[in-house]
Amino acid sequence: MNGAQSLLTTLTNNGIEVCFTNPGTSEMHFVAALDEVEEMRCVLCLFEGVLSGAADGYARMKGKPASTLLHLGPGLGNALANVHNARKGHSPMVNIVGDHATYHLEYDAPLTSDIEGIARPVSHWVHTSKSSADIARDAAEAVLQAGIGQVATLVLPADVSWGDNPNGAEGPVQVAGLADVPAQRVSEAAQRLRSSSNSLILIGGREVTREQGLLLDRIASTTGAQALIEVLPGKVARGAGTAVIDRLAYLAELAIDSIKDVEQLILVGASDPVSFFAYPGVPSAIAPDTCDRFVMAGPNDDITAALQALARECGAEEAEPRVHALNLPELPEGELDAAKVGMAIAHYLPEDAVLVDEGITSGMMVNMFTATARPHDQLNQTGGSIGWGLPAALGAAIAVPDRKVVCLEGDGSAMYTIQALWTMARENADVTVVIFNNRKYSILEMEFGRTGARGGVPGPSAASTLDIGSPDMDFVSMASGMGVQASRATTAEEFNAQFAEAMTQRGPRLIDAMVPTIF
C-alpha cells in the first residue's frame, strides 16, 4: 500500500471514521485512497473554516476525533479560527495537512509556506511525516495526541502520500482516557468546602453532563457552597431533569459582582474565570483577588468520578438535587423578537436535541426558555472566534444523525462560514438553522459602550462598521442558492409554524428570523 492508504487505514483502525475535507492537488493520492479504505466517510466542504468547525462539533458529540484533510498552509489558515475554537474547547482533532513533495519545497512554488509555523499556534502537537515508511506510525501518534483532548496536526508531503509503504498500517493504539483525580485532591476539596463558609464550585471543560450537574448540586446544597457552570462550556446538558445551576455571566461586570464575596474557588474542569476582553478600569480576573483557588480537576480528568467521590466525602449522596421541571413556554404572538423565538424553540425542541448556540446577543434570550425545555445538549462557542456555529451544527449532525440539531446563529456570525449550508444540503444533515437577522453586529454595539471608546457612543464612521443592514441580507435567498429549504419569519406566528414544521421534518432547514436587537 502507499503512504496515503497506510495513513487512512491507520486512522480507521483507530476509530476515526469521518474525514471533513477540502482537498487540492497535493492531496490527490489521499483522495484516491478513499476508494480503497471504505471505512472512512468523506464529507466535502466548500471552505476549510467549515470543515474544522464541523470536526469540532463532531468530536464534541462523539467524544472522539474526526480527521480533517487540508490543502497546504493556506488551507490550514482558512481552517485556523475553528481549530482555535476546538483547541480552547479541549476537542480532540486530527488534522492532516497536505504539503508539496519533500523535494519540491526548495523550489518555493506559489503554494509553498511554513505549514508547521501556521499550525503551531493552534495545535498541541505538530509533526511532518518524513517518509512513507513512517506515516502509519506518525498517524498513530496523532491519534494518541488528539485522544487526550488535543489538536494534533500532521503534515503529509505529497511524495510521502504516494510513496510505497512496506510497513503497512498501524493497528489500534491505546488512547489515554480521562485521568483519575487523586483521592487526596478530592479530600482536600471536601476539607476546603467544610472550612470555608463562602465557597464557589465552578464546573466546565469539555462537557457538563446531567449526572455531573446533579452530583454538583447535591454537593453544593449539602456543603452550603455555591455552584456555577462556566460561561461557555463546550457541551452542557440542559432542560428538564437537569440540575438548577446557573452559568456565570458573560459580562465581566455582572460576573464579578455575582461572585464578589467568594472566599474559596474550587475549579472542576473549568479555568479560573476571566473577562472575555479587557476594558479600561475593569479587572481581568472575575473571582476576587483575595479568594483561595483550588483546582480539583482539569478538563481532561474524570470529573464524574471525582464528583462522585466528593459527594461521598461530603455526605451528599442522598441529598435531593434541585432539578428543572419540564416547563414549556406558551407559544408567543405578534411581532417577532428574540425572546419570542426563544419561547417557540423551547416549546417545540424535541427531546435529545442538540442545540448549537452561536446566537450571540439574541441567543441569550433563548437560553432563558430552554432551561426548562425537554432535555437536550447544548454546544457553545469556546474560543470566541465567530463563524463556528453552522459548521459545528453540521459536524454534530454527522456525528449523531438520529438527533435533531438546532443551530442558533447571529446574522453577522453566520456570514463567516455560510458555505456550511451547502454541505448540510449535500449530506442531508438534520439541522434547523435559526438566523437572528437583526442587521447589526449587535454585540459590538454593546462592546463599544463597554470599552468606553469615544464616551461609549460611536460616531457615524464607527457606527457604520457595526451596521450590517446595508444592504439587508436575505438568508432565504442565500440558503436556497445552496440547496437548503428556507423561509422568513417576521411574526411570532410565522416563526412558530415554521419551526414546528422543521421539527417534524428531516434534513436541513433555515429560518430567517427578522428580529430587533435586544438592547
Add this chain to the structure above:
Amino acid sequence: MNGAQSLLTTLTNNGIEVCFTNPGTSEMHFVAALDEVEEMRCVLCLFEGVLSGAADGYARMKGKPASTLLHLGPGLGNALANVHNARKGHSPMVNIVGDHATYHLEYDAPLTSDIEGIARPVSHWVHTSKSSADIARDAAEAVLQAGIGQVATLVLPADVSWGDNPNGAEGPVQVAGLADVPAQRVSEAAQRLRSSSNSLILIGGREVTREQGLLLDRIASTTGAQALIEVLPGKVARGAGTAVIDRLAYLAELAIDSIKDVEQLILVGASDPVSFFAYPGVPSAIAPDTCDRFVMAGPNDDITAALQALARECGAEEAEPRVHALNLPELPEGELDAAKVGMAIAHYLPEDAVLVDEGITSGMMVNMFTATARPHDQLNQTGGSIGWGLPAALGAAIAVPDRKVVCLEGDGSAMYTIQALWTMARENADVTVVIFNNRKYSILEMEFGRTGARGGVPGPSAASTLDIGSPDMDFVSMASGMGVQASRATTAEEFNAQFAEAMTQRGPRLIDAMVPTIF
C-alpha cells in the same frame, strides 16, 4: 490623542487612505478613532479573507498599500490565505491586528493566541506595539516595510490603542522606491544575450506594464532571444497595443517542453520557473537543468528603467515591436460554454477595464480572446490559494472607481469568499462578476489525472470530492441575498445580452454562467 488616533493619523499621513476591516471588541478604540481621522476610509467586510484579498487587489491597482484591521489571532487566521497570496505577489500590505490589552494576556482568555506566531509565516515583518507612546513610530516602520513590496503586520494591544500618546502622530516617512538595477548587471545581460543563441527572457513580478512588454519584445526580436511572461504575473497589461508575448504555460509538462532547448535564462522580475505542484516523474524545475540562469532584476527593482537600458545596450530601441491589433471576436451563439463566455467578454470589455482572473480552468478560454481585446489590465492569482478573486475585484474597484472591474470566478473558488458580494453591494463597487458554474472542481479532475493517483481515474469516493454539483449552486440566489443584482445565462445569447448590459451599468452585477467543463 490616544494610541489609535496616533496610529490612524500616522497611516493617513503616509498616504494610506483605506482600511479594510472586520473589527471586534479589542479594536473598538481604533473604530472610534475613525470618526476623528476622517481621511481614512473604512470598508467593512463580513469575513477577513475578503478584506485581505481586497487589500491585495487595492495595492496592485494603486501601487501602495491599504491597511487591514483584524480581530486577534483567529481574525488574522481567517485573512491568512489572501495575505499569503499578497505576499507571493509582492503586494505591499499593512495589517493591524488587535490584541487583548497587554496586562490581559496572562489570563489566557478565550481569544488569546500567539498572534505573532500566526503572522510570521505570511509576513515579512511582524511587530507588537508595546506602548501608546511607541505606536506612531511602529506604524511608520510598518509603512516603510510594506513600501518595498512586503507584508507588514503590526499587533495592536487594546491598551496601546486606548492609552494616551503624548508623542502624537508621525509625519510622512520616505518609503524606498523601486531599486535601480546596476548598470553592470544590465551589461552582463546584454553580453549574455549576444553570446548565447538560445536565450529566454522571462518577465514577471509585481507588474508587467505595456511599456515593459514593448521594450522586451524589441530586445527579444533584436537579439533573437525568446521572451515570455511568467505563468501568473500579479498584474499585466493586455489587449490591443500590448506586445505579442506569450505567458509560460501553467501545465509543467507543457511549460517544460516549450523551453526545453533554452540554454540561457534571464530573469526580469520573475522567479526561476517551477511546477505549481510536484507530480511523480515530472521535474520541479521548468527550465532545463543545463541552462545558465541570470537574474537581471528582482520584483522590487525598477524593471522599466532596466529594460530601457538593456534595449539601448542591445541596439533595440528603434526595433518595431510586434503588438496585438484590436481584434474583437464575433458574438457567439447557441449553447453556452467557457469559450463563448470568453468571446463575449472580449467583445464588450471596455477600454481600461480591470480583469481579475480566478476563472481557473474556464478562465483559460477567456485569456485566448482577451489578448486582442481593448487595452486593459489583468490581475492574476499569485499564491495559488483560491478565494482571492472576488475580494481582489472588490479591492480593485475601491482603488480605481472609474474603471470597470470584471471578475472571472470558478464556482468552486467563488465559494471560499462569497461574502465579498455583500461588500460590493455596500460600496456600490463597479464589479461585474462572471461565475463559471460548471459544478466541478474541474481543475482537480485534471490534477487527479496528472498526479497519476489510482491510474489517473478517480473511483466513486474520490470523484465525489471533486463534484460540487450536488446540490447545484445557484449564484443568482446567493448574490441576490447579499444585495447584488444577478442573472443566469444558459445560452450565448443570454450571456451576451447580460454582459453587454453590465458593461453599461455602474455597480455590482453577477452573471451565473452555466457552462460545461472545458475537458
